[in-house]
Amino acid sequence: xxxxxxxxxxxxxxxxxxxxxxxxxxxxxxxxxxxxxxxxxxxxxxxxxxxxxxxxxxxxxxxxxxxxxxxxxxxxxxxxxxxxxxxxxxxxxxxxxxxxxxxxxxxxxxxxxxxxxxxxxxxxxxxxxxxxxxxxxxxxxxxxxxxxxxxxxxxxxxxxxxxxxxxxxxxxxxxxxxxxxxxxxxxxxxxxxxxxxxxxxxxxxxxxxxxxxxxxxxxxxxxxxxxxxxxxxxxxxxxxxxxxxxxxxxxxxxxxxxxxxxxxxxxxxxxxxxxxxxxxxxxxxxxxxxxxxxxxxxxxxxxxxxxxxxxxxxxxxxxxxxxxxxxxxxxxxxxxxxxxxxxxxxxxxxxxxxxxxxxxxxxxxxxxxxxxxxxxxxxxxxxxxxxxxxxxxxxxxxxxxxxxxxxxxxxxxxxxx
Numbered sequence: 001x002x003x004x005x006x007x008x009x010x011x012x013x014x015x016x017x018x019x020x021x022x023x024x025x026x027x028x029x030x031x032x033x034x035x036x037x038x039x040x041x042x043x044x045x046x047x048x049x050x051x052x053x054x055x056x057x058x059x060x061x062x063x064x065x066x067x068x069x070x071x072x073x074x075x076x077x078x079x080x081x082x083x084x085x086x087x088x089x090x091x092x093x094x095x096x097x098x099x100x101x102x103x104x105x106x107x108x109x110x111x112x113x114x115x116x117x118x119x120x121x122x123x124x125x126x127x128x129x130x131x132x133x134x135x136x137x138x139x140x141x142x143x144x145x146x147x148x149x150x151x152x153x154x155x156x157x158x159x160x161x162x163x164x165x166x167x168x169x170x171x172x173x174x175x176x177x178x179x180x181x182x183x184x185x186x187x188x189x190x191x192x193x194x195x196x197x198x199x200x201x202x203x204x205x206x207x208x209x210x211x212x213x214x215x216x217x218x219x220x221x222x223x224x225x226x227x228x229x230x231x232x233x234x235x236x237x238x239x240x241x242x243x244x245x246x247x248x249x250x251x252x253x254x255x256x257x258x259x260x261x262x263x264x265x266x267x268x269x270x271x272x273x274x275x276x277x278x279x280x281x282x283x284x285x286x287x288x289x290x291x292x293x294x295x296x297x298x299x300x301x302x303x304x305x306x307x308x309x310x311x312x313x314x315x316x317x318x319x320x321x322x323x324x325x326x327x328x329x330x331x332x333x334x335x336x337x338x339x340x341x342x343x344x345x346x347x348x349x350x351x352x353x354x355x356x357x358x359x360x361x362x363x364x365x366x367x368x369x370x371x372x373x374x375x376x377x378x379x380x381x382x383x384x385x386x387x388x389x390x391x392x393x394x395x396x397x398x399x400x401x402x403x404x405x406x407x408x409x410x411x412x413x414x415x416x417x
Contacts, residue, residue, distance in 0.1 A: 001033065001034045001035065001061055001062070001172055001174055001175075002034070002035055002036075002037040002059065002060040002061050002062070003029050003034045003035070003036050003037065003060050003061065003062040003063070003064060004036065004037050004038050004039070004040070004056040004059055004060035004062070004063050004064070005021075005022045005025055005026065005036060005038075005039045005040070005063075005064050005065075005066075006039075006040050006041075006042060006049075006052050006053065006056060006063065006064070006065045006066075007019050007021055007022055007039075007040070007041045007042070007065075007066050007067050007151070008041075008042055008043075008044065008049060008065065008066065008067035008068040008077055008151070009041075009043075009044060009067040009068060009151060010043050010044050010074075012041045012067075013041060013042075013043055019041055020153060021066050021067075021151065021153055021156055022039045022041075024153070024157065025064060025066075025156075025160060026039065028160055028161075028165060029165075030177060030179075031177070032165060032168065032169055032174055033174030033175045033176060033177050033225075034062065034168065034174060037059050037060050038056070038059060038060070040052050040056070044068060044074050044075075044076055046076060046079075046080050046083070049068075049076070049077065049080045050080060050083065050084055053065070053081075053084055053146070054084075057141075057142070057144055057146075060144070061143075061144055061145065061172075062144070062145045062147070062168065063144065063145070063146045063147070064147050064149070064164070065077065065081075065146065065147065065148045065149065066148075066149050066150065066151045066156055067150070067151030068080075068151070069117075069134035069135075069148065069149075069150045069151070070134060070150075071113045071114055071116065071117055071133070072113075077148060078119075078120065078121065078137070078148070081121055081124075081137065081139070081146075081148055082121040085121060085123060085124075085139055085141060087121040087122050087123045087124070088121070088122045089119045089120065089121060089122060090119070090120060090121075090122040091118050091119050091120075092118050092119075092120050092126045092135065093118075094126060094128050095117070095118040095120065095126050095128060095129075095135040096115065096118035098128050098129065098130065098133070098135075099114055099115065099117055099118055099133045102132070102133055114133060117133050117134055117135070118135065120135055120137055121137065121139075123139070124137040124138060124139050125137070125138040125139075126138075127159065127163050127164075129150060129155055129158075129159060130158065131152075131154060131155045131158050132150055132152055132155040134150040134152075134155070136148065136149050136150070136159045136163065136164075138167075145168075145171075147164055149164075175225050175226060175227060176225070176226060176227065176228070176229035176232055177223065177224070177225050178223070178224045178225075178229065178232040178233050178236050179221060179222065179223050179224075179236075179256070180221070180222040180236045180237065180240045180254070181219055181220065181221045181222075181254070181255060181256035182219070182220040182221075182222075182240060182243060182244060182251060182253075182254050183217060183219050183251070183252040183253050183254075183255070183256075183257065183259065183262060184217065184218045184219070184220065184247060184250040184251055184252060185216060185217045185218075185250060185252050185259060185404050185407060186216070186250055186404055186407075186408065187218065187247070187250040188213075188218075189211050189213045189218050192211070192218050192220070192247065192250070193211065195246055195247050196220075196243050196246050196247060199239065199242050199243055199246060203239060204235070206224055206225055206226055206232075207222060207223070207224045207235060207236065207239065208222070208223045208224075209221070209222055209223075210223065214400075215396060215397055215400035216259075216397075216400040216401060216403075216404045217252075217259055217400070217404075219256070220243060221256075222236050222239055222240055222243075224236050240254060252407065253265070258288075259400070259403050259404070259407070260288045260289050260292070260403055261292050262407075263403060263406060263407055263410070264289065264292060264294075264295055264298050264299070266407075266410060267298045267347075267348070267410070268294075268297050268298050270410075270414070272298065272347040272348060272410075273298055273299075273300055273345075273346040273347045273348070274289070274298050274299050274300065274346055274347070274348050274349065274350070274406075275299070275300050275301060275302045275340045275341070275344035275346040275348075275349045275350075276289075276299075276301075276302030276303070276340065276349065276350045276351070277302055277303050277305065277315050277336040277337060277339065277340040277349060277350070277351040277352070278302065278303070278304050278305070278350075278351075278352050279304070279305060279306055279311075279327065279336075279352060279353040279354070280352060280353060280354040280355065280356040280370060280394070280395065280398065281352045281356075281395050281398050281399055281402075282304055282306075282395070283302075283304045284395050284396070284398075284399050285302075285350055285352065285399045285402060285403070286299075286301075286302055286304075288399060288403075300344050300345070300346050301344060302340065302344065302349075302350075303315060303340070305336075308322050308327065311327065311332070311336065314339075314343065315335070315336050315339035315340060315343065315351075316335065316338075316339035316342060316343060317332055317335040317336055317339060318335060321335055326365070327353050328353050328354055328355055328365050328369055328370075328371055329353075329371060330371060330382050330384065332353060332371070333351050333352075333353050333371040333372065333373040333382050334351075334373050334375075334380050334382050336351035336353060336373065337349050337350070337351035337373035337374065337375035337380055337382075338375050338380055340375070341375050341376070341377065347376060347377060348374065348375065348376050348406065348409070348410070349374070349375045350372070350373075350374055350402045350403075350405075350406055351372070351373045351374075351375070352370065352371070352372050352398050352399075352402055353370070353371050354368075354369055354370030354371060354385075354394070354398060355367050355368065355369050355370070356370075356391045356394045356395055356398075357388075357389045357390065357391045357394060358389055358390070358391055361389075366386070367389045367394075368385075368386050368387035368388050368389055368394055369384065369385075369386055369387075370384070370385045370386075370387060370394065370397075370398045370401075371383070371384050371385075372384075372385065372398065372401055372402045372405055374402070374405045374406050374408075374409045376409060376413060378413075379409070379413075381405060381408075381409055383401075383405065385397070385398070385401055
């Protein structure tokens, strides 16, 4: 069963917003055994939309469309769909009732432009949007299904979860798809591929291996498709164990979770705590950690200390160290990391100080120079990195490197226990 996703809106094509809808929908479809054939973003142009739908109908069984359903003149999806299917319009009572209830709830006047949102192509089935004013519309033609949903992410997600996915599952006999993800760190993609080459070559045709690299990490994803879910799970588990055994020193976890979450789980299981002392990363490491529920059982907090005065007062860095060596130095970063351990009373700490750019570099410390230290109660490890002159990339690379260093020290300490 093949699906295609079409997102509509000039705001996507000019980069004003990021299309997160497609990625989320593709993941949910894959989980129920529907493969996404193509994802297309199109402008608010009638002919562009018509052409995209016609092409999608040739390739896929299910076409999911988001965006362009608002009350303003630039939202033309509904009219374009009516033209594509050769339909007139009707006013849907259920959609109108939902629109009216939303405006009543917020004590706002119901304008004609809002009432018109209940006007839909007369041959579609309306699926009431309980979280917004734009109705969801279900069309069928030539044994193909077309669903038009609002582009607001939370409205689309509720509709998919509560209505669209259950209808698709009840309508079609779908194959089982089983995934298994192995997170590795401290090994490059090409070196990893070389290590597991024999295992990859032995995979049957219905099991695929994908490499998903990301700044110091590589996720390996085994995917199997077939009719017998239990048999697929057993096969995938067999091959995943072979891979883990082959590259076990680089394996972080056999779950589809980010590195910082894996580290949180490791530290929680061992009853360990963590703090951060950030300069050039500006709290980005803390953000990565605190986006995960339950992080407070491990992460106590930290400091974003740019100024010398804060490095001294909050983290206990010596004035003489800063004066003699500067903020971006081995001496300072060690005192930052050890100061975080002392003042925040944690078992481990991460400290980062560098020149993120695009300016501020010197001949001996160019833009992209970053010092990172990881400290425990018994040991501090410091390392200098030379990244690029791109600020955001430097921040992200610094965070990824710091997490990898923390993981290494955790593993080393576990071996020495």
